[in-house]
Amino acid sequence: MNTLFEYLVRLGDDSLILGHRLSEWCGHGPILEEDIAMTNIALDLVGQATSIFKYAGEVEDKGRNEDDIAFLRFDKDYKNALLVEQPNEDFGVTMMRQFLFDAFRKPLFEQLTKSSDKHLAAIAEKSLKETKYHLKHSAEWVIRLGDGTEESHGRVQDALNTLWRYTDELFFSNEVDADLRSKGIVFSSEELKATWSEMVKEVLAQATLSIPDNGWQHDGGRKGLHSEHLGYILAELQYMQRAYPGMEW
Amino acid sequence: MVNKERIWDLMEEVFDPEVPVLTIMDLGIVRDVVQIDDYWKISITPTYSGCPAMKTIEDDIIEKLGEYGIENVSVELVLSPAWTTDWLTESGKKKLKEYGIAPPVDEVDKSVLFADPPIVPCPRCDSKNTKMISQFGSTACKAHYQCQECLEPFDYFKCLK
Ligand SMILES: [Zn+2]
Numbered sequence: 130m131n132t133l134f135e136y137l138v139r140l141g142d143d144s145l146i147l148g149h150r151l152s153e154w155c156g157h158g159p160i161l162e163e164d165i166a167m168t169n170i171a172l173d174l175v176g177q178a179t180s181i182f183k184y185a186g187e188v189e190d191k192g193r194n195e196d197d198i199a200f201l202r203f204d205k206d207y208k209n210a211l212l213v214e215q216p217n218e219d220f221g222v223t224m225m226r227q228f229l230f231d232a233f234r235k236p237l238f239e240q241l242t243k244s245s246d247k248h249l250a251a252i253a254e255k256s257l258k259e260t261k262y263h264l265k266h267s268a269e270w271v272i273r274l275g276d277g278t279e280e281s282h283g284r285v286q287d288a289l290n291t292l293w294r295y296t297d298e299l300f301f302s303n304e305v306d307a308d309l310r311s312k313g314i315v316f317s318s319e320e321l322k323a324t325w326s327e328m329v330k331e332v333l334a335q336a337t338l339s340i341p342d343n344g345w346q347h348d349g350g351r352k353g354l355h356s357e358h359l360g361y362i363l364a365e366l367q368y369m370q371r372a373y374p375g376m377e378w
Numbered sequence: 379m380v381n382k383e384r385i386w387d388l389m390e391e392v393f394d395p396e397v398p399v400l401t402i403m404d405l406g407i408v409r410d411v412v413q414i415d416d417y418w419k420i421s422i423t424p425t426y427s428g429c430p431a432m433k434t435i436e437d438d439i440i441e442k443l444g445e446y447g448i449e450n451v452s453v454e455l456v457l458s459p460a461w462t463t464d465w466l467t468e469s470g471k472k473k474l475k476e477y478g479i480a481p482p483v484d485e486v487d488k489s490v491l492f493a494d495p496p497i498v499p500c501p502r503c504d505s506k507n508t509k510m511i512s513q514f515g516s517t518a519c520k521a522h523y524q525c526q527e528c529l530e531p532f533d534y535f536k537c538l539k
Contacts, residue, residue: 176428
């Protein structure tokens with residue numbers, strides 16, 4: 130197995146699928162500024178996916194480019210965490226999902242800027258700057274909603290209770306990670322989880338939200354086993370390339 | 379005679395499609411010009427990963443050089459070192475302000491969470507009594523502000539470090 134390719138696909142799929150989810154808010158945001166913010170963040174994420182898949186194609190060396198990888202795989206070939214494919218629901222759910230993800234991605238990109246793989250380090254360096262803005266945005270909304278009205282507090286607490294069971298998977302680690310760790314390409318996911326937990330605790334405390342008991346945790350996304358939601362996303366995402374193969378504009 | 383200096387000079391004639399008062403040299407996104415055999419390789423770096431202007435800029439560079447008879451040109455996208463607003467030139471910042479976009483003010487990187495937004499003077503009346511409306515504006519590189527004195531809503535070219 131080409132472990133670097135596998136890892137890049139996970140990284141790129143997290144960006145692509147979450148970017149697609151956020152883009153669903155285009156024209157539906159609760160206020161104009163948030164409509165624009167969410168689509169801006171979606172654009173950053175899809176842009177990151179483009180850089181990552183482009184590099185993944187080179188690493189794989191089978192002649193696939195970034196578009197082939199983004200649009201022409203089957204559901205089991207997508208390796209995003211289940212968290213990012215969860216539906217948008219209301220704005221509170223979307224912001225909570227985003228916060229749990231951003232709090233993971235910021236320290237992840239910080240780690241990857243030190244990767245022995247120079248190309249991956251460059252992608253991380255670029256993406257980190259954007260992720261800092263994303264985290265600031267989502268964390269501030271979680272606080273504002275949690276520490277807001279009874280209604281907003283209740284809704285984001287429900288969102289947290291629902292999404293919490295998808296958070297362990299962000300720190301998934303198997304032989305792919307072990308191999309890349311031994312080469313200095315990626316780093317400890319335990320360390321990552323510790324940084325994440327600290328950030329999450331701090332923000333949720335400010336938001337007056339309580340962290341749910343760590344009960345049943347889902348996994349599967351990193352192995353290509355997805356929730357029912359991914360199929361619907363791919364149907365929309367891939368439609369043009371499936372209906373009109375090779376089309377460009 | 380085409381030499382490296384000539385190519386760099388011509389880069390001053392290629393404009394950013396999203397903020398058309400700025401050249402790509404003002405933006406600081408042209409990273410390198412090298413001659414390899416019989417063609418010129420020009421390296422540019424994106425401002426943001428998803429910046430939709432990059433493809434247009436690439437085409438514009440090729441078109442501009444073509445106007446001067448320079449045909450063998452390839453444009454390469456490089457990601458490292460990552461672009462920062464520090465690379466905006468002073469004249470670029472001045473042009474931004476005249477265009478009605480507040481140029482980046484120095485922000486401290488450690489203030490990522492829970493920090494107050496930076497104080498950005500109004501590009502119209504110079505008042506510092508302005509407020510941030512949204513961190514995300516009309517394009518990836520801008521935030522949205524409003525002046526509390528003259529009431530002008532304006533874009534702020536936000537700091538990226
Ligand atoms: Zn003013």
